[in-house]
Amino acid sequence: MTTVKFQLEPLTCPSCIKKIEGKLGKMEGVKEAKVLFNSSKVKAIIDEDKANEMELKTIIEKLGYPVIA
Template sequence: MKTNLRTEDLTCPSCIKKIESGIGKKEGVSKVDVKFNLNKVTVEHDESVTGDELKNVIEKLGYPVKSVKSSA
């Protein structure tokens, strides 16, 4: 599965590392791609991970999430 999340307040490369590290530790996540200039996070994961779980991880790191779209 793939989930795209639109975020706010991604302003620098350290934001990328923080999100990649936080989501990358989650069981079932295989790939994380953060584009801070687009405020976009793309996550490849298995069916055990939900978009809401990913959103919660990002928001706990201090970045508001505006939208979540998952696809198979």
């Protein structure tokens, strides 16, 4: 298991958290996904054999939340 972290542009609503956590949580290989609203950070624990950092970043950005770091 590996922990990956992303910094997003500032989130504007708490429902953003549910949207991101819900989508990442359904991905194969994602053990846990947490979004911190105040800091606009995403932290996920993944199984690198089934998921990778780039896949998560792509999903987040397709949801409309730009990853800045």
